[in-house]
Amino acid sequence: MGIRARTVIASIVVVLLVSGGTAVAVVATVGTWVYSVARSQAQDQFLQEARRIQQADLLAPRQITASPDMTIVVDGHITRLGSAKSADLTPGVTSTNHTDLQVLRRTRGLYRILFGTQVTLRGPPGSNGVQVQLYSVRPLLGVHDKIVSVIKVVAICLLVGVLLGALVALWLSRYIVRPLQRIDRAAARASDGDITVRLGPQGAPELERLVQSFNGLMDTHEHSLQQSHRFAADVSHELRTPLAALLPAGEVLQEESASMSPDAREAAGLLNGEIQNLARLVEDLIEISRHDSGQVVLSLETTDLVELTNDVLDHRGWLDDVRVSAQPHVIAQVDRRRIELVIANLVGNAVRHGRPPIAIDLASTPSDTVIEVTNAGEPIPPQVQDRLFDRFYKVETARTRTQGSGLGLALTLENVRAHHGRIGVHSDESATTFRVTLPNSPKRQGN
Known part of the structure; x- marks a missing residue:
């Protein structure tokens, strides 16, 4: 109540x-x-x-x-x-x-x-x-x-008193509850990631200290988050220099692995694989930093999503593993590179963690363009679904060294949001489906 x-x-x-x-x-x-x-x-x-x-x-x-x-x-x-x-x-x-x-x-x-x-x-x-x-x-x-007349008059006065009391209580509760509702909405926005939300004067002196505490908390949170983003961006950029040297060295080791002893060949392969993983992690961190700092600018172009999807599958060798179901052409105004990453991350996630059959369904309506990636793997528990798009979150900690950095779905979410779209997941005993909805709206002309 x-x-x-x-x-x-x-x-x-x-x-x-x-x-x-x-x-x-x-x-x-x-x-x-x-x-x-x-x-x-x-x-x-x-x-x-x-x-x-x-x-x-x-x-x-x-x-x-x-x-x-x-x-x-x-x-x-x-x-x-x-x-x-x-x-x-x-x-x-x-x-x-x-x-x-x-x-x-x-x-x-x-x-x-x-x-x-x-x-x-x-x-x-x-x-x-x-x-x-x-x-x-x-x-x-x-x-x-x-006596009956007196009782009637008293009953009417009592009813009027109750109604007036209820109206006064409603007014007072509205005066009390409305600032709390503003605070609740601000807290909800903050929990959704809006670090710029602040509260203005609420009218009630008793709430001013709460407002000041909330604004102070958001200032501290925004500063800490900016520091974290800046640290991640700085580290990522600093790692690019040694990676620029390590990548060619790893390629040389890979080319010369045939002339190496079995132990040396295994060590060279392991080293080259870790260099590639580190390179992907650095690129993902840099991309996340761009989203956090608001530096992402969409380069929209008319794109056939069916053709784009087939190119992604062909480039990564998934044509034989994934079925594409779509109209002959599904045309949308999107940033081709970012939607390519969205499709690649979702299909890669299905290939690594799901089971065949894996399917991509593409559809277009007058208002939306829909991309669905479905696999028949084990159902995802509801408590896990709520965290799938969190950064560095992995369903199984045993996959930490072999299944990526945990930024793939987080980057997918950011790229969908950059298009003012939405993404969700539905999982049951029969299948797991990731659904991306991109609005066909002029507001997607920028981030």
């Missing part, structure tokens, strides 16, 4: 906890207040009616005029049944020591209250009056609707 998602979720949780707690407290407080007000209003209404009955000039209880919901009890007998039923008039209710107009309140269900009181009516002359108990079960009108 990313920073943005975590920020939004955390913000929503905080808003829910704070606003939810506040909402519960508000609903509880308002609900209690509404209930209390409604109960007081119902009690006042009941008490007013009881006073009216007490103040009436009545000579007998049966002459009482009261609202239909009023239950009247005289001397323990119900003389009139209203909303308070017999089941409501339990001993605990009727045995209460009533005082005139002292109101008894008992809950009877949700938002319903049983009210009870006693009044003394004027009796016959010479008597102390008649004690009458009045009971009524009355609903607390409007309480439910008001």
Whole structure:
């Protein structure tokens, strides 16, 4: 889960906890207040009616005029049944020591209250009056609707708060994540080999130290890489002078090997082979140095890739080992010498490390020219495929002295990139295929 998602979720949780707690407290407080007000209003209404009955000039209880919901009890007998039923008039209710107009309140269900009181009516002359108990079960009108309305308002406010919190969290996370995304893209470019990438101000002071560290790291890396490239180029050029003397000497030894003793002949052959390997290594290093320093300039010309491929195979003696599958002519604008090296390196790699049948497929579309080299050798493991084009990388260390310097595929990659193309490898149990795609685009007119 990313920073943005975590920020939004955390913000929503905080808003829910704070606003939810506040909402519960508000609903509880308002609900209690509404209930209390409604109960007081119902009690006042009941008490007013009881006073009216007490103040009436009545000579007998049966002459009482009261609202239909009023239950009247005289001397323990119900003389009139209203909303308070017999089941409501339990001993605990009727045995209460009533005082005139002292109101008894008992809950009877949700938002319903049983009210009870006693009044003394004027009796016959010479008597102390008649004690009458009045009971009524009355609903607390409007309480439910008001509480529901409060809950709706609180729920809407809570929803708005959550949405606002999520929007603020999104904005804040964007403010935080966007500089990190720029840094991530810059790091990706650096990992792809772009040593010129640098980061500008990111807006957040907290990120400035990270930006400075990244730029400092890239400066150090660029300087070290330039030093390494310069060292490799200088060594390669310095080796050219002794090689210029060693190559003719090796050729002389090779020519005179027939007159040598067997041991001397073997030593001469070994020496001449190592001189040739060293010469190829030096030339490859010099070529790599040109790519690293940006000194490679393409010499584009209209080239028939079928003819070029056949020339490469013929020159290296691979015509009988490699099958070419193509249209009669595959024309492309390429640097002939560099594409010749690409084909030679890929086919040479297949000949040395793969197994027959080995095939080259050439094809051209309106947008691309495709070169595929396929062999039936052992599949290349995925972890090895990721490093095949690294410099000096060899699949088997045992091949170090006999199978080249490890720069062939690296130079192939550089020459394909110089044409703004791409190269990839696919390997499974059936075959291993290297695929080169060169775009038919005017942007290839330079490196």
